[in-house]
Amino acid sequence: MKRFVVVFVALVFVAGLCGTLSAQDRLDTIKKRGALIAGVKDSTPGFGFVDEKTREIVGYDVDFVKAIADKLGVKLQLKPVTSASRMPQLVEGNIDIIAATMTKTAERAKQIDFSYTYFFTGQKFIVKKGTVKSLADLDGKRIGTAKGSTSEQNAAKALPKATILSFDDYPQALLALQQGKVFAVTTDESILANLLGKAPNKEQYEIPDIQISDEPYGLGIKKGEKGLVDFVNKTLLEMEKSGEAKRIFEKWFGPNSTTPLQRGTFKITAGK
Amino acid sequence: MFKYQFDWSVVTSGKYFEWLLSGLYTTIQLSLVAIVFSFLLGLVIAMMRMSNVKPVRWFAHGYLEFFRNTPLLVQIFFWYFGSYKILPTVINDWLNKTNFEFGAAVIALTIYTSAFIAEDIRSGVRSIPKEQLEAARSSGFSYVRSMQYIILPQAVRITIPPLINQFLNLTKNSSLAMTIGVMELTYQARQVESYTFKGFEAFTAATLVYVVLSIIITLMVTYYDKVVLSPMKAR
Numbered sequence: 001m002k003r004f005v006v007v008f009v010a011l012v013f014v015a016g017l018c019g020t021l022s023a024q025d026r027l028d029t030i031k032k033r034g035a036l037i038a039g040v041k042d043s044t045p046g047f048g049f050v051d052e053k054t055r056e057i058v059g060y061d062v063d064f065v066k067a068i069a070d071k072l073g074v075k076l077q078l079k080p081v082t083s084a085s086r087m088p089q090l091v092e093g094n095i096d097i098i099a100a101t102m103t104k105t106a107e108r109a110k111q112i113d114f115s116y117t118y119f120f121t122g123q124k125f126i127v128k129k130g131t132v133k134s135l136a137d138l139d140g141k142r143i144g145t146a147k148g149s150t151s152e153q154n155a156a157k158a159l160p161k162a163t164i165l166s167f168d169d170y171p172q173a174l175l176a177l178q179q180g181k182v183f184a185v186t187t188d189e190s191i192l193a194n195l196l197g198k199a200p201n202k203e204q205y206e207i208p209d210i211q212i213s214d215e216p217y218g219l220g221i222k223k224g225e226k227g228l229v230d231f232v233n234k235t236l237l238e239m240e241k242s243g244e245a246k247r248i249f250e251k252w253f254g255p256n257s258t259t260p261l262q263r264g265t266f267k268i269t270a271g272k
Numbered sequence: 273m274f275k276y277q278f279d280w281s282v283v284t285s286g287k288y289f290e291w292l293l294s295g296l297y298t299t300i301q302l303s304l305v306a307i308v309f310s311f312l313l314g315l316v317i318a319m320m321r322m323s324n325v326k327p328v329r330w331f332a333h334g335y336l337e338f339f340r341n342t343p344l345l346v347q348i349f350f351w352y353f354g355s356y357k358i359l360p361t362v363i364n365d366w367l368n369k370t371n372f373e374f375g376a377a378v379i380a381l382t383i384y385t386s387a388f389i390a391e392d393i394r395s396g397v398r399s400i401p402k403e404q405l406e407a408a409r410s411s412g413f414s415y416v417r418s419m420q421y422i423i424l425p426q427a428v429r430i431t432i433p434p435l436i437n438q439f440l441n442l443t444k445n446s447s448l449a450m451t452i453g454v455m456e457l458t459y460q461a462r463q464v465e466s467y468t469f470k471g472f473e474a475f476t477a478a479t480l481v482y483v484v485l486s487i488i489i490t491l492m493v494t495y496y497d498k499v500v501l502s503p504m505k506a507r
């Protein structure tokens with residue numbers, strides 16, 4: 001009996017210890033570890049992709065988490081994720097932050113917390129030149145995109161009669177378009193512009209001015225980590241103020257980049 | 273520590289349940305069609321592999337080595353994307369109007385699995401004493417007929433346990449078809465996950481369905497062996 005009580009007390013103690021450990025702030029964990037672990041894309045040009053010369057992952061998303069890591073005074077550790085794997089990785093605690101072209105949606109916001117919008121784009125289509133004048137031309141057709149993305153869900157909503165074919169990644173969807181297997185490829189304009197920029201016979205294709213959704217990108221943080229969210233938001237606002245956010249945009253999407261885009265009136269601001 | 277809220281209603285009713293069900297339907301279709309074709313093709317290749325005509329034998333040997341030794345995923349991509357470069361435009365245009373994703377997946381699964389099945393059947397045939405073939409031939413049966421009536425019925429029965437393995441592998445391999453957009457069970461489980469973030473539930477459901485499906489296939493083939501083939505053995 002005595003032994004039982006000792007074991008029981010020990011167990012309660014261990015359980016209590018575990019409780020206090022897990023309650024610890026993520027921000028402290030990152031500082032103690034000396035590294036911020038960020039989940040980024042490694043094959044999405046402009047945002048997160050492998051540089052041919054250095055063999056390192058670079059891009060718009062990477063520069064933002066780099067700035068946050070610098071501000072924290074820790075090293076940046078990158079972990080490649082896909083659209084399908086990024087949320088589970090974050091929830092399971094394998095990464096501290098998601099910077100992977102992730103659109104802020106109400107559905108996702110139930111599972112994780114988002115930073116302020118750090119990139120703004122919209123969902124469009126790549127099609128063969130002259131085949132599409134309005135959204136109606138696309139309905140009932142076969143539309144290609146990538147798995148696990150909001151693009152898939154938006155397309156299904158905007159084009160209820162269309163067949164949505166989800167490939168593993170966007171380059172395959174583009175190949176299917178070139179082979180006539182799908183009528184159009186849809187995702188965020190920024191990704192499309194870059195895909196098209198690298199396509200071998202790009203002059204035959206175009207991105208018509210049909211937008212089916214707004215896509216505000218946010219950095220993803222585990223639910224309830226208020227300290228980290230506040231720190232990230234504060235850093236984002238400072239980056240906007242100092243002009244660093246604009247510089248990063250110009251670096252990857254400026255007129256001389258492979259994916260020229262307009263930043264327009266977009267600015268990182270507090271709130272949604 | 274592990275604060276994950278399980279919500280099984282996601283996969284037991286409503287829209288997402290229907291998705292999984294339609295995925296299961298596609299998986300069954302894909303597997304059954306490929307099982308029938310790969311068995312028939314496997315028989316043909318096994319016979320070619322044992323043929324006395326050298327070029328036929330060499331062709332079968334080359335076929336076996338090639339399709340057994342390349343990854344299935346690569347073969348699926350080959351039939352879906354690669355075939356475009358070889359085929360004339362007319363056929364490509366026609367294929368693009370059909371559900372070619374499903375077709376390409378069936379072709380890849382059939383050819384890949386048939387190579388394994390052919391080798392299993394060949395080892396089954398080799399376990400039948402070769403005097404039987406000689407007796408059949410001297411009784412006036414042609415090579416094909418003596419195979420058809422005497423050797424293969426016995427060989428296939430011996431081959432049944434490894435055949436079950438191949439059919440189970442095929443069923444599970446059919447999940448690779450999702451890489452070219454075939455909306456089978458694993459594809460739908462992933463869909464459910466990306467819409468609801470209930471990955472644990474979706475994949476647990478899919479796993480259970482695969483297990484049940486595998487058990488059904490095993491029972492069906494065993495039943496065929498015990499009830500349909502065994503009385504023939506007694507005769």
